Structures are given as structure tokens and as C-alpha cells.
Amino acid sequence: MNLEVLKRAYEREKARRKKAESLLEDKSRELYLSYQELEQSHQQLKKTLKNQEKQQAELTRLISTYTSVKDDLELAAKLQSDLLPDPVETDTHAAYGYFQPAKFVAGDAFDFYMLSDSVFAFYIIDVEGHGTASAMTSFAIHSQLNPKSDGICKRNLLKYQNHSEAVCATVTDLNNTFYNPESKNKYFTMIYGMLDLTNGRITWCQAGHPALTLYTNNKSVELGNGGFPVGVLNEPGYESLQHELQPGDRLALYSDGITECYNQAEGLFGKERLDSILRHHSSTDPKHSIRAVREALFTWNQSSEFTDDVTLLLIDFKRFL
Amino acid sequence: MKGVVFNYLAEMVEEGFGLEAWDSILQTTGLTGNYIASETYPDEELMALVDAAHDKTGIDKRDLVRSFGKYILPNFREQNPQFFEAHNDLKSFLLSVDQMIHIEVRKLHPDAALPEFEYQDKDDSEFTMYYSSPRKLCFLAEGLIEASAEHFGTKYELEHPECMHDGAERCALKIRLLD
Numbered sequence: 149m150n151l152e153v154l155k156r157a158y159e160r161e162k163a164r165r166k167k168a169e170s171l172l173e174d175k176s177r178e179l180y181l182s183y184q185e186l187e188q189s190h191q192q193l194k195k196t197l198k199n200q201e202k203q204q205a206e207l208t209r210l211i212s213t214y215t216s217v218k219d220d221l222e223l224a225a226k227l228q229s230d231l232l233p234d235p236v237e238t239d240t241h242a243a244y245g246y247f248q249p250a251k252f253v254a255g256d257a258f259d260f261y262m263l264s265d266s267v268f269a270f271y272i273i274d275v276e277g278h279g280t281a282s283a284m285t286s287f288a289i290h291s292q293l294n295p296k297s298d299g300i301c302k303r304n305l306l307k308y309q310n311h312s313e314a315v316c317a318t319v320t321d322l323n324n325t326f327y328n329p330e331s332k333n334k335y336f337t338m339i340y341g342m343l344d345l346t347n348g349r350i351t352w353c354q355a356g357h358p359a360l361t362l363y364t365n366n367k368s369v370e371l372g373n374g375g376f377p378v379g380v381l382n383e384p385g386y387e388s389l390q391h392e393l394q395p396g397d398r399l400a401l402y403s404d405g406i407t408e409c410y411n412q413a414e415g416l417f418g419k420e421r422l423d424s425i426l427r428h429h430s431s432t433d434p435k436h437s438i439r440a441v442r443e444a445l446f447t448w449n450q451s452s453e454f455t456d457d458v459t460l461l462l463i464d465f466k467r468f469l
Numbered sequence: 470m471k472g473v474v475f476n477y478l479a480e481m482v483e484e485g486f487g488l489e490a491w492d493s494i495l496q497t498t499g500l501t502g503n504y505i506a507s508e509t510y511p512d513e514e515l516m517a518l519v520d521a522a523h524d525k526t527g528i529d530k531r532d533l534v535r536s537f538g539k540y541i542l543p544n545f546r547e548q549n550p551q552f553f554e555a556h557n558d559l560k561s562f563l564l565s566v567d568q569m570i571h572i573e574v575r576k577l578h579p580d581a582a583l584p585e586f587e588y589q590d591k592d593d594s595e596f597t598m599y600y601s602s603p604r605k606l607c608f609l610a611e612g613l614i615e616a617s618a619e620h621f622g623t624k625y626e627l628e629h630p631e632c633m634h635d636g637a638e639r640c641a642l643k644i645r646l647l648d
């Protein structure tokens with residue numbers, strides 16, 4: 149065979165081998181770089197996974213804390229609900245309440261009870277704000293006004309025979325307890341009153357709370373106006389008011405959570421709307437009146453969650469004792 | 470065209486006509502012949518080599534390309550036995566070329582320019598493969614079919630009634646299976 153042919157064939161093979169080796173090197177480099185990239189991605193992924201695990205752990209912790217707080221609040225709400233009185237229905241009088249907290253617990257509260265065989269006492273309070281801090285204040289007031297505990301109510305019951313003096317002293321004592329310009333105590337509005345079942349006379353003290361409304365002969369009359377909220381001034385000078393009820397009369401006490409319930413399109417629920425519903429149902433069972441107000445409020449609010457606590461208390465005077 | 474095809478052509482010429490013949494063809498064309506299997510080279514180089522091989526051997530170009538197809542197939546089968554093992558007969562194998570084999574080839578060689586095949590079934594024993602490619606290597610396809618038939622032990626008759634070399638848009642390879 150021709151030597152030149154063999155030499156050229158050899159040179160071709162050599163050139164091919166060199167080219168193949170060079171290609172192999174390029175491919176190896178590409179492979180190495182791809183591996184590096186893959187390794188970086190892998191490390192990044194591991195880091196991301198670790199972060200996710202951390203976040204998951206944090207989330208679990210937060211959920212646990214939230215659940216614990218929620219459980220506590222639900223328990224507090226149950227306690228607060230348990231403190232509310234059961235409806236009263238006797239020959240001489242009846243009392244029904246409606247209570248809807250803005251959150252789990254509320255700053256609104258009410259209570260009624262017999263102070264003696266012939267005296268029916270009642271109060272409604274609205275602590276500034278709503279939520280846990282307001283609820284704590286509300287609990288404290290409730291304790292002071294509970295005739296069975298050694299609080300302001302019991303002390304004044306023993307001290308005063310005169311109802312006017314008793315209601316004024318009770319609200320004044322509450323003011324002395326909760327007024328403290330140095331601290332951030334919450335203030336509150338309230339009405340504290342007594343109904344003498346023998347003569348139908350009601351005696352009450354109004355401390356910045358919406359006036360109580362009397363429904364008589366299908367008409368409504370606001371009784372009283374004003375007074376300073378409790379815990380605002382050192383000596384607010386509370387005064388008492390009196391009115392003689394006739395059998396068939398009804399009293400309504402409410403918190404501004406009702407009248408200030410807001411509807412995006414229509415605005416505030418308002419005092420007139422509440423008054424109109426209560427007047428319309430003034431000769432029916434108080435349960436019906438409360439149901440009518442509640443339904444109107446839910447429709448107005450367009451949600452089952454309210455931005456403020458809602459309280460309504462109806463007291464019927466049926467006959468003299 | 471992939472370098473592996475050029476290398477098969479070199480092997481075929483060297484085995485059939487000797488190293489000197491391939492050397493002479495390279496000398497005639499002025500090409501280096503340093504082809505790497507995985508690299509891509511201009512189609513014109515293959516055509517120039519086929520022309521030079523025709524001049525050198527005196528064999529008709531169509532026969533030369535057909536023989537080249539026949540030569541390539543066993544090598545392809547050796548490297549990719551799975552494509553053949555999946556089939557029991559020639560027809561099934563040929564029908565899988567466009568949708569299965571070419572798809573797999575593209576995975577390995579994304580830049581490969583492959584011909585397109587369409588099929589028309591007349592009956593169980595007769596069908597037409599329509600070949601289209603700017604390279605117009607329909608006779609290479611004929612050689613590949615012939616070698617495939619030998620692999621499956623199938624006798625057949627092939628007609629090529631429409632051809633791109635005669636101005637047709639695509640080539641019709643009509644195959645009638647015998648027995």
C-alpha cells in the first residue's frame with residue numbers, strides 16, 4: 149500500500165482523536181459546571197427547606213398560642229355570659245336583657261336583682277372601648293355592684309334607706325374607686341336604679357349613659373339627660389332622678405352600640421329607629437320587643453360581628469305590690 | 470448531517486474498495502475527513518463525498534446511497550437494539566420510525582435534522598411511506614428498509630412511484646409484503 153495514503157490516514161485519525169479529546173474536555177467542563185450549578189441549587193433548596201421547617205415550627209407555635217388565647221377568651225366570654233341575670237317574670241314586674249359582645253368579651257354589662265322584698269335594683273354599664281381590657285373593668289364593676297359580695301352595693305344598702313341617697317352614693321363610690329388620673333383606668337357610663345314595687349317609683353342615677361326611655365300608653369318619653377361618666381372627674385356631683393311608674397309602663401335601657409351600629413349605605417342605626425321598634429312592640433311581651441330589635445340590628449349590621457358591644461334591658465312594671 | 474454518518478460512509482468505502490479509495494475521494498473533494506460522530510457537518514460535504522465515490526467506483530449514485538443505507542442499519546441496530554426489540558415485524562417497525570425512533574433520536578441529538586415520514590395503510594400487506602427531507606436521501610431510506618426487511622426475515626416489493634428527484638413534493642415508497 150502507498151505509504152503516503154497510510155500517512156494521511158494516520159494523520160486523519162490523529163486529528164480526529166485530538167478533536168474528540170478536545171470535545172470530551174469541553175463536555176467534561178460543561179458537565180462539571182452543570183454539576184456545580186446543580187449542587188448550588190441543591191444547597192439552596194436545602195436552605196429553603198430548612199427555613200420552611202423553621203417557619204412551620206413558628207407557625208405551629210403561633211397557632212398554639214392563638215388557640216390558647218382564644219380558649220381563654222372563650223372561657224372569659226362564658227364567665228361573662230354566666231354573670232348576666234336570667235330573665236325575671238313575676239306578677240309585679242318583668243325584666244329581660246339582650247347582650248351581644250363585639251368580640252369574645254365585652255365592656256358592656258347589665259344586671260338586676262331584688263335588694264329587698266319590695267325593691268328591684270338594676271344597672272347598665274358601658275366601659276370605654278371593648279375587648280379584654282374593657283371586660284376586666286366590667287368584671288370589677290360587677291363585683292362591686294353584686295349585693296351578695298362585700299362591695300359598694302352592699303355597703304350602701306346597709307348605710308342608706310333613702311333610694312336617692314343610695315343610688316347617688318353607689319355611683320359616687322364607683323367613681324372614687326375607678327378615678328385615678330395617674331393610671332390609665334378605663335372610664336364608663338352607667339345607669340344605676342331602684343324600683344320600689346309598692347308605689348312604682350323609680351329612682352336612678354345617670355352617669356353619661358344614654359337616657360332611659362319610658363314607654364307608656366304607646367308613647368315614649370326620655371327620662372333624664374346627662375351626668376358625667378364614671379372615672380373622668382374627681383367630684384362629678386352625681387344627682388338622682390325619680391319618676392312614678394304606672395302599671396303597664398315599660399323602661400328601656402340600652403348602650404350606644406345599638407344606636408351607633410353602622411350600615412355602609414344607610415349610616416347609623418339611630419335612636420329614632422330603636423325607639424320606633426320599641427314603641428311599636430311596647431304592649432307586647434318584652435321577649436318579642438328584644439327579638440324585633442335584634443333582627444333589625446343584624447339586618448342593619450349586615451354581619452354577625454359587631455364593632456361595638458350591644459346591650460338592651462327592658463323592665464316592665466305590671467302592678468303595685 | 471451528523472459526523473457518525475460520514476464515518477459510516479468512510480468505513481463502507483474502506484471495507485468495499487480499500488483505504489486508498491477513501492483517501493482518493495478525500496483528495497478529490499479536498500475535505501479533511503476528520504469527522505467526529507457527535508458533531509454536525511454541512512450536508513454539502515456528504516453530497517460531495519457521494520459524488521466523488523461515484524466518480525471513483527463508477528457505481529450509480531442511487532445504488533451507492535441505497536447501499537449506504539443498507540450498510541448503516543446493522544450499525545444503528547447494534548447501538549440501539551431497543552428500537553428493534555420492541556417490534557416483531559417489518560411493518561410495525563417501519564411505522565414506528567417517525568413517531569418513536571425519531572423522537573428518541575431527538576432526545577440525544579436535539580439539533581438533528583431528521584426526515585419526516587407519513588404513512589398510508591392500504592391493507593395488512595400493503596402500505597406507503599411518504600418521505601420528505603430537503604436532503605432528498607430517499608434512496609438511503611430504501612437501503613434502510615431493505616436492511617430492516619432482512620433483519621425481520623421479510624420478503625417485500627418496493628415501488629418508488631413519486632420521487633423528489635423528479636420534482637415531486639415528497640417521495641412515495643410503496644411497500645407490499647410478500648407471503
